[in-house]
Amino acid sequence: MSAVLDTHGQHDEHAHHPSGIMRWVTTTNHKDIGTMYLWFSFTMFIVGGIMALVIRTELFAPGMQIVDPDRFNAMTTYHGLIMVFGAIMPAFVGFANWLIPMQIGAPDMAFPRMNNLSFWLLPPAALLLIAAQFVPGGGAGVGWTMYAPLTVQAPMSMDLTIFAVHILGMSSIMGSINIITTIFNMRAPGMGMMRIPLFCWTWVITAFLLIAVMPVLAGAVTMTLTDRHFGTAFFNAAGGGDPVLYQHIFWFFGHPEVYIIAIPAFGVISQIIPAFSRKPLFGYTSMVYATASIAVLSFLVWAHHMYTVGMPVEAQLYFMYATVLIAVPTGVKVFNWVATIWRGSLTFETPMLFALGFLFLFTMGGFTGLVLSIVPIDVQLHDTYYVVAHFHYVMVAGALFSAFGGIYFWLPKWTGRMYNETLGKWHFWLSFIFFNVTFFVQHFLGLAGMPRRIPDYSLQFAEFNVISSIGAWGFGLAQILFLYIVVSTIRSGKPAEQRQWEGADSLEWTHLPSPPPYHSFETPPVLR
Amino acid sequence: MSGKFVRAAAGLAMAASSAVAQAAYQLNLQEPASHIGERVHDLHTIILVICLAIFIGVFGVLGYSLYAHRKSKGHVAAQFHENTTVEVLWTVIPFVILVLMAWPATTTLLAMRDTTQPDITIKVTGYQWKWGYDYLKGDGEGISFLSNLATPHNQIYEQAPKGENYLLEVDNPLVVPVGRKIRVLTTGNDVIHAWYVPALAVKQDANPGFIRDAWFRADREGTYRGQCAELCGKDHAFMPIVVEVVSQEKYAAWVGEQKKKMAALAEDPNKTWDLAALAERGEKVYQANCVACHQPNGKGQPPAFPALSGSKLVNGPKADQIGLVLNGKQGTAMASFKQLSDVELAAVITYTRNSWANKTGEAVLPAEVTAARK
Numbered sequence: 025m026s027a028v029l030d031t032h033g034q035h036d037e038h039a040h041h042p043s044g045i046m047r048w049v050t051t052t053n054h055k056d057i058g059t060m061y062l063w064f065s066f067t068m069f070i071v072g073g074i075m076a077l078v079i080r081t082e083l084f085a086p087g088m089q090i091v092d093p094d095r096f097n098a099m100t101t102y103h104g105l106i107m108v109f110g111a112i113m114p115a116f117v118g119f120a121n122w123l124i125p126m127q128i129g130a131p132d133m134a135f136p137r138m139n140n141l142s143f144w145l146l147p148p149a150a151l152l153l154i155a156a157q158f159v160p161g162g163g164a165g166v167g168w169t170m171y172a173p174l175t176v177q178a179p180m181s182m183d184l185t186i187f188a189v190h191i192l193g194m195s196s197i198m199g200s201i202n203i204i205t206t207i208f209n210m211r212a213p214g215m216g217m218m219r220i221p222l223f224c225w226t227w228v229i230t231a232f233l234l235i236a237v238m239p240v241l242a243g244a245v246t247m248t249l250t251d252r253h254f255g256t257a258f259f260n261a262a263g264g265g266d267p268v269l270y271q272h273i274f275w276f277f278g279h280p281e282v283y284i285i286a287i288p289a290f291g292v293i294s295q296i297i298p299a300f301s302r303k304p305l306f307g308y309t310s311m312v313y314a315t316a317s318i319a320v321l322s323f324l325v326w327a328h329h330m331y332t333v334g335m336p337v338e339a340q341l342y343f344m345y346a347t348v349l350i351a352v353p354t355g356v357k358v359f360n361w362v363a364t365i366w367r368g369s370l371t372f373e374t375p376m377l378f379a380l381g382f383l384f385l386f387t388m389g390g391f392t393g394l395v396l397s398i399v400p401i402d403v404q405l406h407d408t409y410y411v412v413a414h415f416h417y418v419m420v421a422g423a424l425f426s427a428f429g430g431i432y433f434w435l436p437k438w439t440g441r442m443y444n445e446t447l448g449k450w451h452f453w454l455s456f457i458f459f460n461v462t463f464f465v466q467h468f469l470g471l472a473g474m475p476r477r478i479p480d481y482s483l484q485f486a487e488f489n490v491i492s493s494i495g496a497w498g499f500g501l502a503q504i505l506f507l508y509i510v511v512s513t514i515r516s517g518k519p520a521e522q523r524q525w526e527g528a529d530s531l532e533w534t535h536l537p538s539p540p541p542y543h544s545f546e547t548p549p550v551l552r
Numbered sequence: 553m554s555g556k557f558v559r560a561a562a563g564l565a566m567a568a569s570s571a572v573a574q575a576a577y578q579l580n581l582q583e584p585a586s587h588i589g590e591r592v593h594d595l596h597t598i599i600l601v602i603c604l605a606i607f608i609g610v611f612g613v614l615g616y617s618l619y620a621h622r623k624s625k626g627h628v629a630a631q632f633h634e635n636t637t638v639e640v641l642w643t644v645i646p647f648v649i650l651v652l653m654a655w656p657a658t659t660t661l662l663a664m665r666d667t668t669q670p671d672i673t674i675k676v677t678g679y680q681w682k683w684g685y686d687y688l689k690g691d692g693e694g695i696s697f698l699s700n701l702a703t704p705h706n707q708i709y710e711q712a713p714k715g716e717n718y719l720l721e722v723d724n725p726l727v728v729p730v731g732r733k734i735r736v737l738t739t740g741n742d743v744i745h746a747w748y749v750p751a752l753a754v755k756q757d758a759n760p761g762f763i764r765d766a767w768f769r770a771d772r773e774g775t776y777r778g779q780c781a782e783l784c785g786k787d788h789a790f791m792p793i794v795v796e797v798v799s800q801e802k803y804a805a806w807v808g809e810q811k812k813k814m815a816a817l818a819e820d821p822n823k824t825w826d827l828a829a830l831a832e833r834g835e836k837v838y839q840a841n842c843v844a845c846h847q848p849n850g851k852g853q854p855p856a857f858p859a860l861s862g863s864k865l866v867n868g869p870k871a872d873q874i875g876l877v878l879n880g881k882q883g884t885a886m887a888s889f890k891q892l893s894d895v896e897l898a899a900v901i902t903y904t905r906n907s908w909a910n911k912t913g914e915a916v917l918p919a920e921v922t923a924a925r926k
């Protein structure tokens with residue numbers, strides 16, 4: 025044990041690492057790479073957030089004020105792409121890098137050089153997505169779903185976007201291979217698969233999902249590319265193709281993608297809630313099975329995103345039944361979290377507040393998902409603001425809140441310094457309130473029939489759009505507070521304890537100091 | 553039953569509030585105007601109530617726990633972490649609830665998709681960015697027209713106060729008789745659009761190269777407004793749908809009027825036109841059909857929408873341009889405009905050949921378009 029804790033000598037051995045920028049370019053260390061993932065993610069969150077504010081500002085009042093329709097469509101498109109592929113997915117890969125080796129008692133990830141490459145593929149992809157705004161013709165206003173044949177008409181920014189998607193896919197697949205190999209092969213002796221923290225389990229499942237579906241997305245956008253430039257007609261009926269084929273392929277990727285984002289978020293929440301309830305996670309085994317069955321079901325329900333394309337009624341019925349079935353394992357997870365809290369000894373530090381916010385709002389997103397899964401209702405609500413509200417409850421209040429909770433939870437471990445609890449709570453409450461101001465009213469807009477992806481709208485939608493836009497600005501500004509909290513913690517936070525949260529019991533808290541040594545476990549920890 | 557009463561009362565209240573399309577701060581689905589719409593409305597209410605009940609139950613328990621099991625109150629954590637009975641129950645009970653929900657959903661869906669035995673069949677074509685309607689079968693067979701946004705540009709760009717039906721008004725609405733089963737066949741000309749009228753509970757994608765169908769039977773006369781619901785490019789927000797549901801007699805009168813208009817259009821080509829008259833007429837046609845893509849100054853928005861001003865084609869042989877406008881260009885956003893009359897086509901082609909940088913000095917006569925159609 026003491027060999028593990030006495031790490032200063034080992035640390036010095038690594039002092040010959042390149043310093044300055046080259047340290048980060050050449051690093052193969054899981055912590056450095058995790059840190060880069062997280063900062064990259066935050067940068068993209070700001071870029072995507074600015075796009076969101078352009079959208080909400082244009083929608084503040086009826087009429088066209090600040091952007092033209094093409095630019096508006098580009099904003100919705102790249103806001104979606106950047107938030108999904110640039111902000112949320114890399115954030116959870118950042119968590120995976122930081123935490124998996126520490127939680128399973130390994131020194132580092134299984135393939136450190138590939139790990140470096142999978143990170144450094146991201147900045148070029150991000151630059152392509154940003155550069156797409158400035159090439160002739162502007163950004164492609166096709167929606168993040170990139171439906172053909174609109175994409176076939178789009179300007180050259182579409183090609184940059186397709187290339188960016190290819191690169192992002194490569195990065196994700198490499199990251200996934202690394203995570204699976206690490207968890208399967210580098211666990212400390214005595215740590216069976218059913219003993220790893222739930223966060224690691226959620227990442228095993230997510231990584232398999234990624235490996236299965238990223239190539240499918242790559243295929244779909246490659247077919248778009250050849251339709252654009254090389255005379256194929258995959259999505260053009262005149263050449264024997266079918267535009268709806270694109271949607272089937274895209275959503276075969278797209279539905280699992282929802283869970284690629286949500287499942288690691290479940291993992292983070294499953295670490296936070298027991299810690300602040302001072303009680304073991306309720307139903308660990310059923311959590312693993314519920315997560316795995318959500319993952320399997322996610323491959324079988326894709327066409328519920330396209331109920332209105334005109335598929336046969338039998339297909340609509342099948343996809344409806346399969347989709348409502350997902351409510352069962354999702355319900356199990358929510359019930360397990362509530363049972364974990366039940367009769368615990370609860371405290372409400374910032375990570376717990378975000379976890380509870382997640383639980384409350386994600387469940388709401390789940391219920392609106394159930395409403396949307398019912399075909400006749402979806403025919404009314406498909407492609408309206410109801411859908412926009414629904415997936416922001418899942419993506420923002422779900423994944424993003426979980427990521428915020430995770431940052432506050434592990435920041436003391438990662439930096440060895442404690443954040444300011446009062447400011448953290450302010451950040452939570454501002455985010456929680458403004459999130460609901462922004463998105464709750466969008467349910468009403470959707471029910472009343474306001475289509476999504478429109479830069480201008482008729483007068484009966486004006487009032488709720490004003491409220492939503494005010495909420496969006498509040499939510500955006502609240503994130504400046506988050507940046508301040510993180511930076512001031514790193515610079516001048518009070519020293520954190522090894523086990524900052526008394527209820528936290530995974531290896532990084534019980535076996536490693538705060539901050540942990542450069543190589544997490546040079547010798548495997550001794551497990552009870 | 554009480555649902556019906558509430559809806560009837562709400563309907564009266566709406567009618568009483570004169571012509572206001574929809575109230576501000578509307579919280580629920582639009583007032584349904586068809587039987588299917590009512591069933592969807594009720595289905596949504598049922599599902600919402602079930603969800604709310606479960607939500608309140610689960611978060612009631614959570615809320616109690618957050619209050620009662622706080623460390624600050626001295627609560628000591630229990631250490632249980634499984635309970636098979638509870639776990640089985642909370643898997644099985646939701647499953648049963650879901651099966652119960654699936655039943656009304658299934659019956660409503662089957663009714664919604666039953667497009668058999670329509671009274672009138674209308675083909676709806678989505679264009680960038682307008683709708684085209686062709687009455688294929690039933691009363692009014694043969695009627696065909698385009699439906700463009702009627703809201704003036706200056707209202708959109710804040711140079712004039714916005715009208716009551718801002719962005720939800722068209723030049724030629726779809727007119728149908730009340731109480732008749734209307735089957736719509738949707739298709740797209742260029743990209744995917746979606747024909748969406750909330751009050752009639754219809755939303756059907758219009759896929760280029762394919763025909764899909766949906767139906768509605770309006771219970772009440774009135775004007776029902778909707779929008780394109782599938783992102784279709786620049787002016788996706790500016791291609792509304794207006795359905796006028798009228799009495800059987802009014803419908804018959806409307807059909808008669810349309811038939812007369814069509815007959816009048818068909819005779820027109822024999823009238824003599826000079827260049828000035830054609831160009832004047834053509835400017836109006838251009839404003840209604842071409843300006844969104846090719847722009848008022850004829851400069852277009854390359855590369856998707858090429859400039860007409862200085863274009864080789866527009867300044868070249870007449871026959872090529874006539875052919876292009878009549879047939880469209882495969883694989884581009886340029887649609888076929890053959891639904892316009894020969895006079896309109898001749899006028900707009902003449903206009904483009906004699907505007908901006910184009911000075912051909914030639915008129916294209918309606919008879920030339922008539923000839924090219926054959």
Ligand SMILES: [Cu+2]
Nearest residue numbers: 745780784788
């Ligand atoms: Cu459209």
